[in-house]
Amino acid sequence: MIGEADPDEWSYVAEGGKHALFRYRGADIGLSGHLLRIAKNKLARVSTTCDSCGGWDSTTSTKISTTSMIPKIPAIPVRADTTIASIDDTASQEFQRQIIQPLLCHRYIDLARTVHLPAYFCAQLYHRTLANGLIPPSRLPSWKSDVINHDTTVDINEGVNALLLRDHTHISRHRRLSSLGNTTPSSSVVLSVEIKPKAGYISSSPLVLPANRCKYYQTRYSLQQELMQMGQIHKGWRSSRSRTRVDEACEQDYQSTEGSNIMHDEAAFIPSNYSPLDLFSNNTLRMQKALVDLSCNMQNNFRVWCNGNQIFGVGASPPTDSDCQIILQDIFPSFGDDSNNDAVNRPNLDSKATLLDVIVATVTKILDKESSLLSNMLSVQQLDWLDGDGAAIIYERLVHLCNGSNSEVEALLDAAVLIPGDAFSSTWKEFATSDNNDWRSKHSTSSPYMAPKCNALPQLLDEIHHFQSYLREQQRRYDSSFDEVCDNSHFKCIEFVNKLSKDACIYLLQNWLLSLSLCDVSFFVTFRFLNEFNAVDGALKDVRQTCDHGGIVYCSMQNNNGELSTRRDIAVEYEVKVIDCDPKPAKKLRDRREVENAFRFVSKKRIDDVDEQVS
Numbered sequence: 001m002i003g004e005a006d007p008d009e010w011s012y013v014a015e016g017g018k019h020a021l022f023r024y025r026g027a028d029i030g031l032s033g034h035l036l037r038i039a040k041n042k043l044a045r046v047s048t049t050c051d052s053c054g055g056w057d058s059t060t061s062t063k064i065s066t067t068s069m070i071p072k073i074p075a076i077p078v079r080a081d082t083t084i085a086s087i088d089d090t091a092s093q094e095f096q097r098q099i100i101q102p103l104l105c106h107r108y109i110d111l112a113r114t115v116h117l118p119a120y121f122c123a124q125l126y127h128r129t130l131a132n133g134l135i136p137p138s139r140l141p142s143w144k145s146d147v148i149n150h151d152t153t154v155d156i157n158e159g160v161n162a163l164l165l166r167d168h169t170h171i172s173r174h175r176r177l178s179s180l181g182n183t184t185p186s187s188s189v190v191l192s193v194e195i196k197p198k199a200g201y202i203s204s205s206p207l208v209l210p211a212n213r214c215k216y217y218q219t220r221y222s223l224q225q226e227l228m229q230m231g232q233i234h235k236g237w238r239s240s241r242s243r244t245r246v247d248e249a250c251e252q253d254y255q256s257t258e259g260s261n262i263m264h265d266e267a268a269f270i271p272s273n274y275s276p277l278d279l280f281s282n283n284t285l286r287m288q289k290a291l292v293d294l295s296c297n298m299q300n301n302f303r304v305w306c307n308g309n310q311i312f313g314v315g316a317s318p319p320t321d322s323d324c325q326i327i328l329q330d331i332f333p334s335f336g337d338d339s340n341n342d343a344v345n346r347p348n349l350d351s352k353a354t355l356l357d358v359i360v361a362t363v364t365k366i367l368d369k370e371s372s373l374l375s376n377m378l379s380v381q382q383l384d385w386l387d388g389d390g391a392a393i394i395y396e397r398l399v400h401l402c403n404g405s406n407s408e409v410e411a412l413l414d415a416a417v418l419i420p421g422d423a424f425s426s427t428w429k430e431f432a433t434s435d436n437n438d439w440r441s442k443h444s445t446s447s448p449y450m451a452p453k454c455n456a457l458p459q460l461l462d463e464i465h466h467f468q469s470y471l472r473e474q475q476r477r478y479d480s481s482f483d484e485v486c487d488n489s490h491f492k493c494i495e496f497v498n499k500l501s502k503d504a505c506i507y508l509l510q511n512w513l514l515s516l517s518l519c520d521v522s523f524f525v526t527f528r529f530l531n532e533f534n535a536v537d538g539a540l541k542d543v544r545q546t547c548d549h550g551g552i553v554y555c556s557m558q559n560n561n562g563e564l565s566t567r568r569d570i571a572v573e574y575e576v577k578v579i580d581c582d583p584k585p586a587k588k589l590r591d592r593r594e595v596e597n598a599f600r601f602v603s604k605k606r607i608d609d610v611d612e613q614v615s
């Protein structure tokens with residue numbers, strides 16, 4: 001049961017493309033350490049129409065009561081033929097429970113609770129957040145109700161459903177510490193790093209369109225960095241993008257009506273050196289390089305929080321050197337007593353860089369210990385056998401099979417992504433073992449969905465597999481036969497696609513949408529140093545995290561110049577948790593061809609560069 005709460009006790013902390021997050025700051029123990037995650041389109045719609053409904057007034061004693069905010073859990077679709085208008089919070093939780101948790105491991109995902117928020121509570125949060133000027137200009141359009149899709153599932157008089165989540169910028173004390181009779185942690189600082197790793201593989205689908213073949217050489221992330229530099233694409237998190245007319249109108253509107261204070265950042269775009277291939281490499285040095293690259297150019301892929309306040313990354317004002325010194329001193333109090341190692345007191349020391357070194361070293365160690373997270377994540381990402389180009393082609397085939405009805409296709413797909421297959425069914429086994437084909441068995445066991453019977457499906461998947469082997473052997477080098485092999489395989493695949501049944505299209509797109517979700521998740525690595533424990537006395541063993549408690553790892557701190565060092569390894573308690581694992585709505589497929597078209601600019605640039613070199 002959720003305790004009494006009022007809008008004054010919730011404050012805006014962060015947002016993504018679709019959701020805004022509010023942290024609880026009141027005294028209710030049941031809510032403390034929790035966040036509300038509310039879809040911005042619902043919030044805007046309810047709030048802009050709720051002005052007349054009275055609202056909540058802090059001068060009166062009216063508060064949102066326990067009963068008005070009780071969890072309300074609507075029925076979850078359980079059959080493949082159930083259709084839903086859009087993927088709501090409850091369906092999303094069910095997707096995480098049935099599909100994501102078993103694939104990534106239960107210990108990495110905490111399920112949220114669905115709660116019901118009254119309209120006037122939402123209206124207060126909405127208006128206060130806008131009036132405080134906390135929203136980055138680039139995100140303002142998503143707060144305006146008349147430029148967003150009206151969600152027909154929202155009943156403005158009823159309020160909205162939202163999720164109550166654990167706040168991963170905090171860490172629960174490891175239970176082994178309590179059993180050791182140690183009640184006060186040596187450091188009061190909890191650091192938390194949020195990483196959005198993006199896709200850790202390079203596309204290898206023969207369905208990639210000829211104009212987009214640059215996708216065979218670089219990760220999507222690095223191609224998008226190039227496209228952003230060329231000004232061909234703009235990201236939601238960037239305030240420095242060229243603003244559209246809608247954005248400008250929104251900003252002006254809010255400046256006049258809400259008196260908000262909008263910050264502008266027109267800095268030039270600097271592409272990142274980060275490679276997701278390094279982070280997912282399962283090699284400690286490459287992983288560390290990835291984290292260094294992320295920390296040098298954070299974009300929306302790397303954020304750091306200190307005791308729940310964001311200190312680095314998009315959305316934070318960077319801390320001063322003395323802020324960083326205070327944090328370092330809190331983490332390593334012994335440095336101040338040791339004249340040889342008194343790094344944090346040295347006047348010329350770059351404390352910001354030292355703090356980031358400490359963070360990168362610790363996160364590397366933790367991710368090494370929890371290596372199954374990144375490897376499981378990569379396996380699910382690799383269910384992308386089609387690439388966005390292929391997904392658009394198969395989506396068009398499915399629309400054709402559904403007599404041109406996009407909405408029927410999308411309803412079928414939105415329901416299908418939520419339903420795992422039965423791995424013990426005969427169709428599943430038959431598919432996995434036909435022709436004694438090893439790769440097919442491997443592929444069908446990595447997917448949580450059930451392959452339907454359709455002759456063209458194994459033919460298509462076999463062709464995709466042959467092409468992938470060709471790319472591997474040829475090491476993605478360009479030679480004269482390359483285009484010919486790509487063309488042949490591409491056209492063969494198109495022929496198979498034209499023979500796919502409805503169920504086979506659904507199966508392929510289910511897997512693609514699942515991969516897409518995993519390419520867009522973030523995870524938190526949250527930790528606290530326990531100086532009183534060291535590796536030598538062995539009082540506290542290092543352990544991996546479980547569903548019930550965090551892990552313990554020992555870290556030896558030494559930065560490159562030897563400026564920060566310890567004579568012993570320090571114990572660190574930690575937790576790694578994945579967030580934003582929502583299913584991707586099938587509606588995305590409508591404009592996927594257009595989204596993927598941007599890559600032709602990089603392909604063209606490659607050709608122009610080669611031509612220039614030749615001439």
Ligand SMILES: O=P(O)(O)O[C@@H]1[C@@H](OP(=O)(O)O)[C@H](OP(=O)(O)O)[C@H](O)[C@H](OP(=O)(O)O)[C@H]1OP(=O)(O)O
Nearest residue numbers: 016017018196220224235236237300516520584588
């Ligand atoms: O396509 P990408 O790789 O740019 O990913 C999009 C994200 O861009 P990013 O690269 O993380 O800055 C994008 O993130 P931002 O809004 O840029 O923070 C969204 O997550 C988008 O998903 P959705 O449309 O909100 O469901 C993401 O779109 P999908 O690819 O998941 O459709």
Ligand SMILES: Nc1ncnc2c1ncn2[C@@H]1O[C@H](COP(=O)(O)OP(=O)(O)OP(=O)(O)O)[C@@H](O)[C@H]1O
Nearest residue numbers: 014015016017018019021165166167168169579580
């Ligand atoms: N459980 C959590 N604990 C702490 N912070 C969180 C948590 N969940 C989300 N956040 C913060 O809120 C931000 C936005 O959340 P989230 O990614 O869920 O939004 P979204 O709109 O679904 O994003 P996207 O556009 O990427 O799909 C995150 O980047 C993170 O900083």
